[in-house]
Amino acid sequence: MSEAMELVRAELGKDAIIVSTRNGDAEDGGYGVKVTAALETATPGSVVYEDLAGTGTEDVLDTLLEWLAYHRTPPLLAEKLLNRVRRLETDDALMALAGALDSEFEFAPLGHQRLARPLILIGPPGAGKTVTAAKLAARAVLDGQATALITTDIVRAGAVEQLGAYAKLLKLEIKVADGPDALARTVDTLPAGGFFVIDTPGINPFDTSVLKEISTFLDAVDAEPVLVLPAGGDAFETVETAEAFASLGASRFIVTRLDTSHRLGSLIAAADAVRLKFSEATFGPYIGDGIGPVSPMFLALALTDRLGEAISTLSTIEATS
Numbered sequence: 504m505s506e507a508m509e510l511v512r513a514e515l516g517k518d519a520i521i522v523s524t525r526n527g528d529a530e531d532g533g534y535g536v537k538v539t540a541a542l543e544t545a546t547p548g549s550v551v552y553e554d555l556a557g558t559g560t561e562d563v564l565d566t567l568l569e570w571l572a573y574h575r576t577p578p579l580l581a582e583k584l585l586n587r588v589r590r591l592e593t594d595d596a597l598m599a600l601a602g603a604l605d606s607e608f609e610f611a612p613l614g615h616q617r618l619a620r621p622l623i624l625i626g627p628p629g630a631g632k633t634v635t636a637a638k639l640a641a642r643a644v645l646d647g648q649a650t651a652l653i654t655t656d657i658v659r660a661g662a663v664e665q666l667g668a669y670a671k672l673l674k675l676e677i678k679v680a681d682g683p684d685a686l687a688r689t690v691d692t693l694p695a696g697g698f699f700v701i702d703t704p705g706i707n708p709f710d711t712s713v714l715k716e717i718s719t720f721l722d723a724v725d726a727e728p729v730l731v732l733p734a735g736g737d738a739f740e741t742v743e744t745a746e747a748f749a750s751l752g753a754s755r756f757i758v759t760r761l762d763t764s765h766r767l768g769s770l771i772a773a774a775d776a777v778r779l780k781f782s783e784a785t786f787g788p789y790i791g792d793g794i795g796p797v798s799p800m801f802l803a804l805a806l807t808d809r810l811g812e813a814i815s816t817l818s819t820i821e822a823t824s
């Protein structure tokens with residue numbers, strides 16, 4: 504064991520952390536002891552930064568590294584983004600970040616006009632599905648689209664009433680579908696073109712029987728499953744959650760609670776690991792409070808603590824469109 508410890512120190516230096524020690528046995532290849540050790544870097548991604556130094560855009564790389572670390576971006580993803588920045592050769596950090604995000608991720612806003620098929624919002628409990636359904640519907644109503652709000656959430660007490668209250672503000676009637684067949688019948692009665700949103704109950708993404716049950720709803724209709732994911736969670740937890748919902752067919756996601764979250768690394772981690780497309784972001788609890796399309800610049804502003812500016816860019820775009 505002491506010999507092994509010496510080897511660790513020689514290889515990794517005095518800051519090495521011993522993760523585990525094990526006595527070997529014949530099945531393990533016949534070694535005497537096995538020591539697993541690790542080295543913690545001062546800031547996530549600092550090793551990466553050293554690799555990239557000397558490209559002529561050190562200040563930009565330095566600034567971006569700090570931002571990405573602040574957001575608890577997984578180091579490998581930070582590395583990928585910084586490599587993109589390196590190729591851009593710009594000295595404007597915000598533009599560099601927006602450019603890197605643009606080349607690394609896909610952006611596919613939902614819009615508020617006539618949809619090819621209804622949207623069905625899925626996500627973990629409390630993610631913001633119901634209020635987001637109302638926000639999307641509100642935008643479509645303002646745009647003069649034929650709009651419908653449907654819910655399959657007969658599970659949570661008060662869920663139908665909650666959506667009903669939002670719908671009332673929009674002068675819409677909600678339709679309640681208590682099973683896959685009822686959902687199929689309801690969707691069949693919708694007019695030929697318009698903006699139709701289906702709300703679903705929050706589900707545990709790690710419970711396979713629950714996933715199976717929700718997939719019976721998804722299989723019953725020709726609707727696009729869109730994941731609703733709150734900002735601010737742990738990156739790895741969020742990636743696992745996103746993976747589960749992607750397995751149900753979601754390829755775009757709506758980010759909620761941007762206004763109450765300071766760490767956004769989990770969102771770019773989910774988009775990266777699961778190849779989900781960014782669509783919309785929400786930044787307030789009320790239906791009048793806002794929802795907007797996520798663009799590379801919007802995301803870059805949000806990641807550099809300039810959400811207010813990102814939101815005002817949206818109003819300008821909406822006001823001029």
Ligand SMILES: Nc1nc2c(ncn2[C@@H]2O[C@H](COP(=O)(O)OP(=O)(O)OP(=O)(O)O)[C@@H](O)[C@H]2O)c(=O)[nH]1
Pocket residue numbers: 626627628629630631632633634635656659662703704705706759760761762763785786787788789
């Ligand atoms: N601050 C803030 N609050 C939000 C946002 N989106 C949703 N909320 C709040 O989050 C809470 C949960 O929102 P819901 O829309 O009911 O969430 P849900 O996903 O439908 O919840 P379940 O149906 O129970 O799974 C509510 O209090 C919302 O007002 C947001 O973008 N910002």
Ligand SMILES: [Mg+2]
Pocket residue numbers: 632633634656662702703704705
């Ligand atoms: Mg709900």
